[in-house]
Amino acid sequence: MEEVDVEPTVTNIPEIRHGKHMGFAWGPGDILVYETHFKPSGYTLSGPGGSFIHKVRKDEDINSPILRKLFNESHHIFVGLQTINDDLPSKSKRPQFISISRNYRSVIRACMEELQQVAVSTRDTEKGTQYGNQVSILLAIELIWNLCEVLFIDAAPAGSLLLHLLDWVRLHKADVDEKAKDVLQSDSPAEHHNYWDVVVSYVLQGRLEEARQMLVKQATLQPASRNMYKLMDSLLSKMPFYNPGGTQTLTEFDVKWRNWHEEVDRYLKDNTFASNRHLELICKILVGDEDTLLEQKELLSTWYHFLVTRLLYSHPTVKPTDLHYYAQSCLTMFLDSRSVQEPLDSILLAAFEFDIYLVIKDCSIVLNNWWFVAHLTDLLDHCKLLQSHNLNFGSNMREFLLLEYASGLFTHHSLWQCAVDYFDHCPELGRACLELQIERVPLDTERKALKVLRICEERQMSEQVRSICKIMAMRALRNNRLGSALSWSIRAKDAAFATLISERFLQDYCAKGTFSDLDLIDNLGPAMLLSDRLTFLGKYREFHKLYGEKRFKEAAKLLLSLMTAKIAPQSFWMTLLTDALPLLEQKEVIFSADQTYELMYCLEELTSSLDTAASGGERPMQEEDVEQTKVELLRLSLARNLAMAIIKEGTVET
Amino acid sequence: MESAKYVSQKISKTRWRPVSYSSLQQPDIFATGSWDNEENKVSVWSIGNLGSSGLEDGFEGDPQLICEQKHDGDVLDLQTMSICKHWARAHRYPSDNAPSTGVACNSPEIVTVGEDGRIIVFRADQEGVVRVIENADSSTLHAVTYLRTTEVLTVNSIGQLKLWDLRQQSNSPSQILSLSRDRVPLYCVDRHPNQQHIVATGGQDGMLCVWDVRQGNMPFSLMEAHSAEMWEVHFHPTNPDHLFTCSEDGSLLHWETSSPSEMPSFLQGGRNSNMTSRSAMAPAGGNQSIISAWLHGDSSKSRLETTHMLPSQTLSVNSLDVLGQCLVCGTDGEAIFVNRQVPV
Numbered sequence: 001m002e003e004v005d006v007e008p009t010v011t012n013i014p015e016i017r018h019g020k021h022m023g024f025a026w027g028p029g030d031i032l033v034y035e036t037h038f039k040p041s042g043y044t045l046s047g048p049g050g051s052f053i054h055k056v057r058k059d060e061d062i063n064s065p066i067l068r069k070l071f072n073e074s075h076h077i078f079v080g081l082q083t084i085n086d087d088l089p090s091k092s093k094r095p096q097f098i099s100i101s102r103n104y105r106s107v108i109r110a111c112m113e114e115l116q117q118v119a120v121s122t123r124d125t126e127k128g129t130q131y132g133n134q135v136s137i138l139l140a141i142e143l144i145w146n147l148c149e150v151l152f153i154d155a156a157p158a159g160s161l162l163l164h165l166l167d168w169v170r171l172h173k174a175d176v177d178e179k180a181k182d183v184l185q186s187d188s189p190a191e192h193h194n195y196w197d198v199v200v201s202y203v204l205q206g207r208l209e210e211a212r213q214m215l216v217k218q219a220t221l222q223p224a225s226r227n228m229y230k231l232m233d234s235l236l237s238k239m240p241f242y243n244p245g246g247t248q249t250l251t252e253f254d255v256k257w258r259n260w261h262e263e264v265d266r267y268l269k270d271n272t273f274a275s276n277r278h279l280e281l282i283c284k285i286l287v288g289d290e291d292t293l294l295e296q297k298e299l300l301s302t303w304y305h306f307l308v309t310r311l312l313y314s315h316p317t318v319k320p321t322d323l324h325y326y327a328q329s330c331l332t333m334f335l336d337s338r339s340v341q342e343p344l345d346s347i348l349l350a351a352f353e354f355d356i357y358l359v360i361k362d363c364s365i366v367l368n369n370w371w372f373v374a375h376l377t378d379l380l381d382h383c384k385l386l387q388s389h390n391l392n393f394g395s396n397m398r399e400f401l402l403l404e405y406a407s408g409l410f411t412h413h414s415l416w417q418c419a420v421d422y423f424d425h426c427p428e429l430g431r432a433c434l435e436l437q438i439e440r441v442p443l444d445t446e447r448k449a450l451k452v453l454r455i456c457e458e459r460q461m462s463e464q465v466r467s468i469c470k471i472m473a474m475r476a477l478r479n480n481r482l483g484s485a486l487s488w489s490i491r492a493k494d495a496a497f498a499t500l501i502s503e504r505f506l507q508d509y510c511a512k513g514t515f516s517d518l519d520l521i522d523n524l525g526p527a528m529l530l531s532d533r534l535t536f537l538g539k540y541r542e543f544h545k546l547y548g549e550k551r552f553k554e555a556a557k558l559l560l561s562l563m564t565a566k567i568a569p570q571s572f573w574m575t576l577l578t579d580a581l582p583l584l585e586q587k588e589v590i591f592s593a594d595q596t597y598e599l600m601y602c603l604e605e606l607t608s609s610l611d612t613a614a615s616g617g618e619r620p621m622q623e624e625d626v627e628q629t630k631v632e633l634l635r636l637s638l639a640r641n642l643a644m645a646i647i648k649e650g651t652v653e654t
Numbered sequence: 655m656e657s658a659k660y661v662s663q664k665i666s667k668t669r670w671r672p673v674s675y676s677s678l679q680q681p682d683i684f685a686t687g688s689w690d691n692e693e694n695k696v697s698v699w700s701i702g703n704l705g706s707s708g709l710e711d712g713f714e715g716d717p718q719l720i721c722e723q724k725h726d727g728d729v730l731d732l733q734t735m736s737i738c739k740h741w742a743r744a745h746r747y748p749s750d751n752a753p754s755t756g757v758a759c760n761s762p763e764i765v766t767v768g769e770d771g772r773i774i775v776f777r778a779d780q781e782g783v784v785r786v787i788e789n790a791d792s793s794t795l796h797a798v799t800y801l802r803t804t805e806v807l808t809v810n811s812i813g814q815l816k817l818w819d820l821r822q823q824s825n826s827p828s829q830i831l832s833l834s835r836d837r838v839p840l841y842c843v844d845r846h847p848n849q850q851h852i853v854a855t856g857g858q859d860g861m862l863c864v865w866d867v868r869q870g871n872m873p874f875s876l877m878e879a880h881s882a883e884m885w886e887v888h889f890h891p892t893n894p895d896h897l898f899t900c901s902e903d904g905s906l907l908h909w910e911t912s913s914p915s916e917m918p919s920f921l922q923g924g925r926n927s928n929m930t931s932r933s934a935m936a937p938a939g940g941n942q943s944i945i946s947a948w949l950h951g952d953s954s955k956s957r958l959e960t961t962h963m964l965p966s967q968t969l970s971v972n973s974l975d976v977l978g979q980c981l982v983c984g985t986d987g988e989a990i991f992v993n994r995q996v997p998v
Contacts, residue, residue, distance in 0.1 A: 068988065075987065458882075
């Protein structure tokens, strides 16, 4: 068992009194906790136990309405990513992956901005802090994602690597622009107290054009030092930046840069800027002096800014593989004895070391929700950056994370629909998980059941289809909605249930003497063939209709066929024969001789089976009498009909 | 043209607030209902004013929330009326409440249908129920629409359309229409705005059926529309040659038909491979200009065009509404799409 990396957090359950024992049960995404009566020895606490069950959930984010947009939008992007053609080699798909990564990041940013607005405008301080926390988490997430994009997905070589890192830092240090705006909007920018901070920040970020523009304002104020400013301006303008699309090779760039660096160093050694401490400071930065950079801790504010700036001014052609040396040393230099290494710092360090697994592992521990790691891992997997080594429970890391994330989503009353797509794209265990989860979605309305059914049918999960249809059909049956119940069993092609429903109909008929729900039975159509009982029901109703329309011959034929073709259940034969009585008693001969023989045969079959049944059990005398009378009546009518039929058939029409 | 706004609730219904025909305004306020939330809401949104100059082509204002109202249970249907009232427990089973699935309004009358197979009539100015047709159907009634001021049409789970005359006291429908083949559940119905006998329905198999209520028991034409349940079908209210359908498979289709001028309808026939159709019988009165293009049925002759309106695949599109040139739809991906330049 792995040792725990962090101390587990303690959550107090309100309403369970101190000292009481708690019982618990795990749920899919939460724990149910309740108070028990258990009294360990020595305790004398007594009194009525609490009557509440508490639901403890780890993941708060899933219920935040603003973060829900994150889940939905990223779901959309995820599905789009899965459908990218696999035939092309990864190299040519890289721009696509980068744009997808940017999509994810822009979604994160949009959420962050919205949360920020709400955090600022809310009056509830607790909610305000909560929003604020969420904003900082999202900021960190976006920072990490951006770095991963630069290092892993974009995988820029030496030269462009630094440029990308510069962009990364600039994107995450927005306060410079705010300060600059303040300064520029003041009456005399060059005398603003933040002026030099802005200039130095620009230089630290490698934004030399803007630094030069700011310096011009100072230069006009100090005509005496005009030469110094001109010199500085030329130094800044001459700094070479690597152009990836250009014809210059990296070595050529390196040579040029070294020349420039030596020039700056010369000026520094000559004390050219000694009289102006600000320009001297800038010159020292340009030369890449570590101590000077460290002194600018406040402006840099983070060790990774320090790292990038240091690389910019001392090793602009840094190779990706060398990055981690510098990263580690910068981190150590930047953090003095007072500050402690935060989880974010270790994650970024792991990224600089190109240890993807460590990044993902640390993120999983720190964040309370699998969203980030699941999506990032999925994207990296598509870029073929994760070797598919199997974890010891049979699936690779990507699938494991996606399954965890999707299972978490499934516990949400509304987001379960998104989760289905995630399961779809987990080839090994996804289907099995989906089968288990989809059955547990509560079905309050028919519309929801229809949607769940559609999901199951599209994936050929016939077991689940049957079970869901059965649930809905039972519910309908309980509420006496026989038509609904039948339509559910037709959908599931559930012959057994259809038989059950037909039995209900027939029982109703026997009880009331008429059919209920004629609109259904009359219009069964091809569904009639689903079950024998249902076919019988349809045909029996047809018999009644024919009788009502006085088409006796056809009715008679149908009735007979119901018995001889064994479509009718034996239990119903008595009723059928009784139905035949009025036909037998008609003036006109309806049943032919042959048909009458068959009817007699059926009657005999019925009575003999009834006899065997009766001999075993005890039946009240009255019932037996009624039965006997019926049978006798039938025998009489049959005999009379036979006589008339024989005569009729034997007569020759003249 | 389309912009998605994510709203953190799955949308089950959207409806434009009607604008008067005399004004040339485009509609700018719509309502949505949510479902599957622990707390469902009816929300009203505004999409702001289009830039007055035509140069602002494609200007999309995000829908802004104006107000919302809690709703018990999923919102299954929405209609706009000028008054608001609440009737509780109208639809029920013997032991439980039953979901009410459809609502139709013809001011001041309101008709609702539900999973309990009942049809209930309310009036906006009366407190209680005006009339209940018990056991109108043995299966669930999914949608209802007014055919004439006194007639409503319902569709149910066993593929039947039933016509009810509300003036009569009997509890049985005056007419029943259904397909002769599989009894596929029907989920939506809409009436042609000008010709009251023409009705379009959609159901579980995603087929679009156009019926002529006066004639016979059969749909006039069947068209394969979607690969999954069709949730809503709407004729365009002022331009009925256009029809819109949306479905569980995540697509929203815009159907456009135009009647041919060369041949009279009864001379057309033939079949199209992906459409089952019946050639029109010459209707009584035979004036071709009155014959709706929808009843021709043969796509090659009557030039039926279909366009997908949503940019890419989404989760199920549950609802749509179209008014003027504006289309709004809501999906299970918790997004609302508004398109303000529908080509009609």
